[in-house]
Amino acid sequence: MLYRESGQYKTSYIADQAIFPIREDRIGMAIIGLVALAIPFFASDFFLNAIMTPFLILSLAAIGLNILTGYAGQLSLGTGAFMGVGAYSCYKLTSIFPDVNIIILVMISGLFSAGIGVMFGLPSLRIKGLYLAVTTLAAQFFLEWCFIRIPWLYNYNASGAIEVPERRGFGDIILTGPSASAMTQYFVVLAIVVVVTLAVKNIVRGRIGRQWMMIRDMDIAAELMGVRPLTAKLSAFAVSSYLSGVAGAMFIFFYLGAAEPSAFSITLSFQILFMVILGGLGSLVGSFFGAAFIWGLPIVLRAGFPALGLNVGAEVIFHIAQMVVGALIIFFLITEPHGLARLWQIGKEKLRVWPFPYA
Amino acid sequence: MNARVKHVELHADDDGLNPGDVMLKLENVSLSFGGVKAISDISFDILKGEIRAIIGPNGAGKTSMLNVINGFYHPQQGVITFRGQARSRMQPYEAAASGIARTFQNVALFKGMSTLDNIMSGRTLKMNKNFFWQVLNIGPARNEEIEHRLKVEEIIDFLEIQHIRKTPVGKLPYGLQKRVELGRALAMEPDLLLLDEPMAGMNLEEKEDMSRFILDVNSQMGTTIALIEHDMGVVMDISDRVVVLDYGRKIGDGTPQDVKNNQDVIDAYLGVSH
Numbered sequence: 001m002l003y004r005e006s007g008q009y010k011t012s013y014i015a016d017q018a019i020f021p022i023r024e025d026r027i028g029m030a031i032i033g034l035v036a037l038a039i040p041f042f043a044s045d046f047f048l049n050a051i052m053t054p055f056l057i058l059s060l061a062a063i064g065l066n067i068l069t070g071y072a073g074q075l076s077l078g079t080g081a082f083m084g085v086g087a088y089s090c091y092k093l094t095s096i097f098p099d100v101n102i103i104i105l106v107m108i109s110g111l112f113s114a115g116i117g118v119m120f121g122l123p124s125l126r127i128k129g130l131y132l133a134v135t136t137l138a139a140q141f142f143l144e145w146c147f148i149r150i151p152w153l154y155n156y157n158a159s160g161a162i163e164v165p166e167r168r169g170f171g172d173i174i175l176t177g178p179s180a181s182a183m184t185q186y187f188v189v190l191a192i193v194v195v196v197t198l199a200v201k202n203i204v205r206g207r208i209g210r211q212w213m214m215i216r217d218m219d220i221a222a223e224l225m226g227v228r229p230l231t232a233k234l235s236a237f238a239v240s241s242y243l244s245g246v247a248g249a250m251f252i253f254f255y256l257g258a259a260e261p262s263a264f265s266i267t268l269s270f271q272i273l274f275m276v277i278l279g280g281l282g283s284l285v286g287s288f289f290g291a292a293f294i295w296g297l298p299i300v301l302r303a304g305f306p307a308l309g310l311n312v313g314a315e316v317i318f319h320i321a322q323m324v325v326g327a328l329i330i331f332f333l334i335t336e337p338h339g340l341a342r343l344w345q346i347g348k349e350k351l352r353v354w355p356f357p358y359a
Numbered sequence: 360m361n362a363r364v365k366h367v368e369l370h371a372d373d374d375g376l377n378p379g380d381v382m383l384k385l386e387n388v389s390l391s392f393g394g395v396k397a398i399s400d401i402s403f404d405i406l407k408g409e410i411r412a413i414i415g416p417n418g419a420g421k422t423s424m425l426n427v428i429n430g431f432y433h434p435q436q437g438v439i440t441f442r443g444q445a446r447s448r449m450q451p452y453e454a455a456a457s458g459i460a461r462t463f464q465n466v467a468l469f470k471g472m473s474t475l476d477n478i479m480s481g482r483t484l485k486m487n488k489n490f491f492w493q494v495l496n497i498g499p500a501r502n503e504e505i506e507h508r509l510k511v512e513e514i515i516d517f518l519e520i521q522h523i524r525k526t527p528v529g530k531l532p533y534g535l536q537k538r539v540e541l542g543r544a545l546a547m548e549p550d551l552l553l554l555d556e557p558m559a560g561m562n563l564e565e566k567e568d569m570s571r572f573i574l575d576v577n578s579q580m581g582t583t584i585a586l587i588e589h590d591m592g593v594v595m596d597i598s599d600r601v602v603v604l605d606y607g608r609k610i611g612d613g614t615p616q617d618v619k620n621n622q623d624v625i626d627a628y629l630g631v632s633h
Contacts (some may be wrong), residue, residue, distance in 0.1 A: 013508045202496035207486045214480050217469035226484035287514035
């Protein structure tokens, strides 16, 4: 009733190939957009700072991994380290060029991550699946080692951590640093994530995205259609690592504010991988679902216990939340191995034929 | 979607060859895997514009033959000449670029993609707009996508699969999957189309449809076709010339009528009393 595409005829291929060909989808996106713009004016700083901003950043990281694993079919466990490369490059860049707008530097720092991603992507030309995952694990540990052992990367700070300096832009607005407002940082992150997601959407529905999916689904046939495995796989590594790098730089500059090397440990890699698997491999909207689930659920659970009037210690709540999240991951993977994105799709299909069970 | 296209405009590239000229020539090709000889000393040719069938009992080396032609296997001996150029150690994507397309014995579609995307993937080599245009998806990249969509829609019309345009191919029945796979190969507008058992596992109606498509592709688009097939009725009806393999050796070559009366071929298929 609410969601019908009947009667919406397309008269051109351009209309047929639009990102949101169905009117109801466009209305839905407009509402989501308005809500995203309105949130900062109603929500507390805590909500923006601790929930929305990191959710958006992690969504971008999940999209990055989804490009590689979901679209191009190459398993990777090095996302955390590639995010780290982005963060450390951005830190170095802003130390060297303090006057350049930090947003530009964030976008540039992804390029360093892309370069390193391509380097560690080279083994993918020979090995597949779990074996490739192990080589990306090597990237994870090697890069983490670099973050600890190369003091130049953190400007020889005694603490061994990077601390985000204050940077202003667009007139005199404080964009980063301890005194930046949550609202500013949220809007910056929102703008970057929206623009980059649109760009990624254009890539995955065009020739390059098709090449990735061809390699994923049937590499032999893909070669026969003229896809060079070298270009297709390495371009997937490049785009994926670029997105991870940008996400990593934002993670430090617009969310954490300071970071030790352990911020980019294998735990983060796994967290992103869970977001991708749970959200749905090969789905951009799924990356957002996955990030919301993995990032949001522990926060909801932690807030939920006190709200119910249960008087339990913070430590206990933290552990229970972790257990519940773990159990839910298993539950979801058993009931819907294709992730939340598939559930979303099924829901939409059901709505289309409602009130009948099938068309 | 109103198909504005009334007739099929796809055709093989003009390569300077006239119908009847030798397009592909294999001379004394041998291929072995360790001690196993898959193909021994086989020579035959494929003429432009013909439908050439490759037949033989199971394990005769037919699929290996196709794999040699499109570069998956590299023969240890022999010369392969395609359009007058001898080639050595060609990679599959180079074969694709030179105008050889193929379907597989076991359907090798891209399971996660729709019919439309699968056929669009056949246009990969014809698209060349770079990464940055793709990111923006305006101007040239978008026009390119639409332009190729038009070609793909011609193929969809030709194969009569309009109704499954947006369906993920994994959900399609086997017969339609075979048809989509043919469409994907046609989207490359190949000069030489290799079909590996296009009718395996089909019922009579599906076989008739597929035969009609193969004949139409051959006559309307001018595509040269080499096919492997086990259904002798089909082979004898649609092919111009037949080459027969057995245990990696060539035992017969000629028109369907010649082959049918060849004693070696009859022995290979029916067995001989010792």
